[in-house]
Amino acid sequence: MSNLAVDLKQKTTSKTKINLEVSKAFKIWISALTIAFLIGGYFIVERFITGLAATNLSSITPWGAWIAFYIFFVGLSAGSFLLSTLIYVFGMEEYERVGKAALFTAIVCMIVALTFVLMDLGRPERLLNAIIFWNVTSPLAWEVHFYMVYIGLLTAELYIAMREDLVRAAKMNTLKGFVARLITFKNATINAATKKRDHMWMKILGTIGIPLAILGVHGGTGTIFAVVKARPAWNTALFPIIFVVSAMVSGTALLLAMYIIKKKVQKQPIDQGMVVSLSKMMVGFLIIDLGLQFYEYLIGWYGLEAEHLDSLATMMASEKAWSFWGVQMFLGAVVPITIVFWKKTSQNINALLAAAVLIVIGIIGVRFNIVVPPLVVPVFHELPWGNYAPTIKEWMVSVGVVAMGLLIYSFGELLLPIEETSDEVSHNGK
């Protein structure tokens, strides 16, 4: 009960804040993002005019940075969604404060991921062909369909999670109230029956979502790579599993980082217990991920297959190996694990924030190391080797797309009751 009272108090404080104008920090943040988006937008337009000649891709290395970012964001999405299921399906109320944010992050990450796919197509205007002429043996075609269903499910779930807040907000004369009135029914109310109904639907949707996110969305994205028998470094059954686990790593890390940063900017109290336990979970996933990767590399290496060895060598012992040892292993694994387990830093919010951010960066490295090295090695030794590093244009397009995603997220938080904590979960747990 006391727990509930605290919640209610927090709710009222946060609501009085919303009544005010948007904060200065928010304005600066939005203008910075808009500038980034406009600069990126210039390159996006240019990319559509010049086509893929704007990239450093070739027929030997046909996929590069944009595909890496695409799987990175799909991973973030699947990871944050799975985290939200911990709350809404398994009733882990201690993480409730990030629940709706997790769902909304999952949606925005999916939008960003699909935009990266669009950037990467040679013929973006034909994107719908993958839906119209669905080839059932193609994992990529399946994924496009899974993504659509998944986004729909996430949206439905987010709506239900927000419903009570929306109904409450609709009575207020703020921007949020206006939006809430637009998207709620006139006769929407909150009572015991609707509460029960909402809980039930959250549970049902969350439960459908778990296999969809694991097998369909992220395992499926791993499958896109794993089925390619032409590239031995991808063609293992462990691959989709590594995808899912690393999705959990990056999703948890992202939500943790976002939670801390937001609370810091808004100068609100940070729930230290939750931060510490989330970071333990994040590192737990990371260690499982490292274990799986270890076996993946060991078995590939032990097989002594020339192409597989070449792929491993390109990743770990070429001039681009810094992205494996430096980003993926040191920044993305060694440092954060140390931070979380070292006594001096394990309770320090700032250090844990750094760990989370490093893990997110490390997973970007992981994604690049998945996509690029096996595509640098040619399928026959006599064919020319690839030499790929993203061009400035590719980076700028990526900046633009990510800025777009952050803008969507920021405006979503401004207009929708994403942060308000309801007593939803405390009931669920009982």
Added chain:
Amino acid sequence: MGLFSNEKKVDYDKIVDKMLPDARKELDESQYDTELGLNMARDARKVISGKLKIEDFHKVYSSSLTKEFGNYYASETPDTKKKSDGPKWAMVIDLKKCVGCDTCTVSCKAENRTPPGISYNVVMESLEGEFPNIKAVNLPRPCMQCDKPACAQVCPTRATYKMENGIVAIDNDRCIGCRYCIVACPYGARSFDFGDSYEQEMVGYNDVTSPEYGKERGNREKGKTPIGTVRKCSFCFHRLQRGEEPACVETCIGDARFFGDISDPNSVVSKLAASPRAFRLKEELGTHPNVIYLR
């Protein structure tokens, strides 16, 4: 005009319908199943108009016909799939005869007018053994036109598909340029058309393109298909249509390449493919290439 004639046709149909005896009534008088007769008549019309395959027709009705008329009346599915349905193209390359001159590569580029960075055929050269006991191996590599093509398997849009004559085709008007097929081809046979051109070095290069897969596309222009899509060797499908061999086969100076119908057991390629020297590249992947090498 078309409208008028159409209407008249409908009228005739009606007249005919009136003149014909009522099928149900007639069939009711017979001792056999009325519904079966009506259904068969309806589906027979579908077979004639090409909406239903004759094999499917037989599959649907053979059991009920046997029931109705006994074994004696039911007829078997006619064997429409003849072995001599048309050729299934294959190529044999004799590595002992290949001198590594790259004539095939050049003639292919000239024939298919491929842009910079794209070569449907390459000759992969390597040295085997330790000096001084070395030998040069030249391995020409077109698209293998696999029987189980990895590229068609992964293509999300079915833009890449296997034709009945064994050639794996790309529908460049459907391809979305995702390049999954390039990634998935174990032979590196596919290239992405980034839109480059030889116009700088070669006046008029953009004026003509090759009619790949039998489709005339006119001049090469920025943003025009096949730019932004994937391309590969088509066994010179447009030449086959005129009864000519692929350009690489025709120009090979060592006469190392043979081309023909692998489904005909008496063709040169079939006989060579049966030789103990024959092998295929990366057989272990199960793609079953239609380019066969003689070692």
